[in-house]
Amino acid sequence: MVLDHLSTSWSVFQALFLEAMPFLLIGVALATTARHWLPTGPVLQCLPDHPLLGPLTGAAMGFALPACECGNVPVARQLVASGSPLPTAMGFLFAAPVLNPIVLASTWAAFPDQPWLLWARPAAGLAMALVVATLLRLQQDATILTPNLLRERSFHQPAGAGSLLERSAGLIGSRDPAALPLLSAGRGKSWRLSVLHGMDELVKLSGLLILGCAIAALLQTTLPRDWLLAVGQAPTLSVLALMVLAVVISVCSSVDAFLALGFASQVTPGALLAFLVLGPVIDVKSLGLYGTVFCRSAMVFVALACGVLALLAGQWTNFLVL
Amino acid sequence: MNQPGPPSPWSVVRRAVARWPWPSLALLCCGVTLVHSWSSGRLQLLMAPVFHGLVIGAGLMLLVWSVTALVVDPPRRSTPWRAAVLVVCTSLLMVLAPPRSSFSTLARYRPPARLDGLAAGFALPPEQRDLVDWVRLLRGTPQPQLFRGEPVQVEGFVLVTATGEHHLAQLLVRCCLADATPVWLAVQWPANATPPQDQWVRVEGQMELLDTPSGLQPVVVAHEVTAIAKPRQPFRT
Numbered sequence A: 001m002v003l004d005h006l007s008t009s010w011s012v013f014q015a016l017f018l019e020a021m022p023f024l025l026i027g028v029a030l031a032t033t034a035r036h037w038l039p040t041g042p043v044l045q046c047l048p049d050h051p052l053l054g055p056l057t058g059a060a061m062g063f064a065l066p067a068c069e070c071g072n073v074p075v076a077r078q079l080v081a082s083g084s085p086l087p088t089a090m091g092f093l094f095a096a097p098v099l100n101p102i103v104l105a106s107t108w109a110a111f112p113d114q115p116w117l118l119w120a121r122p123a124a125g126l127a128m129a130l131v132v133a134t135l136l137r138l139q140q141d142a143t144i145l146t147p148n149l150l151r152e153r154s155f156h157q158p159a160g161a162g163s164l165l166e167r168s169a170g171l172i173g174s175r176d177p178a179a180l181p182l183l184s185a186g187r188g189k190s191w192r193l194s195v196l197h198g199m200d201e202l203v204k205l206s207g208l209l210i211l212g213c214a215i216a217a218l219l220q221t222t223l224p225r226d227w228l229l230a231v232g233q234a235p236t237l238s239v240l241a242l243m244v245l246a247v248v249i250s251v252c253s254s255v256d257a258f259l260a261l262g263f264a265s266q267v268t269p270g271a272l273l274a275f276l277v278l279g280p281v282i283d284v285k286s287l288g289l290y291g292t293v294f295c296r297s298a299m300v301f302v303a304l305a306c307g308v309l310a311l312l313a314g315q316w317t318n319f320l321v322l
Numbered sequence B: 001m002n003q004p005g006p007p008s009p010w011s012v013v014r015r016a017v018a019r020w021p022w023p024s025l026a027l028l029c030c031g032v033t034l035v036h037s038w039s040s041g042r043l044q045l046l047m048a049p050v051f052h053g054l055v056i057g058a059g060l061m062l063l064v065w066s067v068t069a070l071v072v073d074p075p076r077r078s079t080p081w082r083a084a085v086l087v088v089c090t091s092l093l094m095v096l097a098p099p100r101s102s103f104s105t106l107a108r109y110r111p112p113a114r115l116d117g118l119a120a121g122f123a124l125p126p127e128q129r130d131l132v133d134w135v136r137l138l139r140g141t142p143q144p145q146l147f148r149g150e151p152v153q154v155e156g157f158v159l160v161t162a163t164g165e166h167h168l169a170q171l172l173v174r175c176c177l178a179d180a181t182p183v184w185l186a187v188q189w190p191a192n193a194t195p196p197q198d199q200w201v202r203v204e205g206q207m208e209l210l211d212t213p214s215g216l217q218p219v220v221v222a223h224e225v226t227a228i229a230k231p232r233q234p235f236r237t
Helices: A002-037 A053-064 A069-081 A086-095 A101-110 A115-137 A147-154 A164-168 A191-220 A225-229 A235-249 A256-261 A269-278 A284-290 A296-321 B009-018 B022-039 B049-072 B081-096 B103-108 B131-140
Strands: B151-160 B166-172 B181-188 B200-212 B215-227
Touching (some): A002 A069, A002 B081, A053 A086, A053 A115, A069 A086, A069 A191, A115 A296, A191 B022, A191 B081, A235 A256, A235 A269, A284 A296, B022 B049, B103 B151, B103 B181, B131 B181, B151 B181
Parallel strands (some): B181 B215
Antiparallel strands (some): B151 B200
């Protein structure tokens, strides 16, 4: 019996890892290309820092660079490291997994008879990105970003943003490639450095992905979904149950609509929406990846904020529909 | 004056290992694993065919990337070697230990699949309907007695429920095993011939209805049960 569970968990782990790895590779490849070709520092700093325009710009970038949650974390991290305003980068991070053409097309393909989902899902995803990005904007960079990312970001900050000591040390606004060993292979640097840096990033994220997939696979084969779906028609409990399910299942946002189709008739519409909005942003598999962007307390804050917003979206939908 | 002693064997090994190009090796192993999962046919056990191209493409890209990096990457100290060792070990384990999932265990933890969007089998003669067609027919009709006595010839694996009943089941997969959900038919097995859990079988018999407290319950009365090999792709998409 235990062996059955272990071998089944091992298979689910392999399925999750093999499915997620190509998307992670696409994300890192995009980030590496962006690091090499896209302008850094001053140009990215021209992106809007406005609490509304910033996340909207980030969300629009998500529409142009379709990636699921595994792929968009490295791209968002690169945006932050390159000096982009935090609201824009956070808008991209939280909106891109929902607001992209592949995810919208799969939602339409899975639920052609429920047109309300076609606008409710992106609308709720965008609202979540706006609110979370605005909340994060209210805090200091140093309190939410990891020390490594903060250090990379500081190289692209305008000189006036740093302390006198940092400015006199030449660490802020520096254009000297020697000051950034492998950290920011920007324009003018060789492809070799970009490729090596991208490789290091991919390996680091793959390690975190492995841990996430392992936890998700174990939970999937030990936590009966019937328990969660048993509360399917209770308005609030069903939303909460589907939120837990979304976090545990950890499937890619481009296919989660097809998965939701399997239990759509057993749950309330609000629970369905909460599943489709929360899963692409927060799940067990991607929590490790977020650890490369946010410090621990910020991760807890982001997870709680997204959870509360998904709950509100689900509750509001149930209030309107039921 | 004290001379520093000779380095311990452990520190020599550590220093030597840290000089290996771990990130390149990790990506190489990962690429080999992705391509191997396809060439060995394991991918068909794990995910829907529509995603196979993505895995193969990613595997080839990882191979090219890692070989290029092995050529140009000088030994570096500040590489994420711990993560790289984890990737190398996991990749090797994935090649050495193929997926052997118990579909019955997996199905027991999942709700029954919805069948919208799958090809309908209404027009098929009874003996050509597969397990999914039968489940769709029986779910879709308020009068299951219409199918009483019709011949049944279906294949699937033996699902043992939490209450110990042995059903004939198949899994439906949209993306990968993580989202697999089961469909099943109740079967009345021949005396002393109930197959074991997870055994793939072909069942020939006829559709009957059992009078249960919850109403008339369709059940396949098996006349002949033949053990078959697990299909190359053991689920419906």
